[in-house]
Amino acid sequence: MLVNKNDDREEIPVFQKGTPSEETEIKYDDSYVDKADKLKLLEVIESELSEDPEFKWADAIMKKCLITYRYKKVMQNLNKEQYLNEKQKLNENILNVLD
Numbered sequence: 001m002l003v004n005k006n007d008d009r010e011e012i013p014v015f016q017k018g019t020p021s022e023e024t025e026i027k028y029d030d031s032y033v034d035k036a037d038k039l040k041l042l043e044v045i046e047s048e049l050s051e052d053p054e055f056k057w058a059d060a061i062m063k064k065c066l067i068t069y070r071y072k073k074v075m076q077n078l079n080k081e082q083y084l085n086e087k088q089k090l091n092e093n094i095l096n097v098l099d
Contacts, residue, residue: 028075045070
């Protein structure tokens with residue numbers, strides 16, 4: 001964590017905007033998400049980071065932190081009902097093909 005020292009005043013933590021912070025714990029629930037969907041999401045996030053020139057500087061450890069952060073944010077914002085409904089419709093469509 002970077003710290004901004006202002007003479008003899010207290011130290012103020014400095015966080016880069018839009019990046020994970022050790023001050024914030026992201027609360028999320030991914031227990032209802034299929035394992036295959038979780039893996040696909042991680043692959044997509046990793047691919048996006050690898051292709052984004054803004055993150056070429058990031059080493060493997062930083063990329064892992066960024067991937068984890070983005071994964072948790074997606075899961076935190078995922079609408080459980082909508083996800084489950086879409087999965088059910090997808091499964092029904094697949095089963096209808098077999099009829």
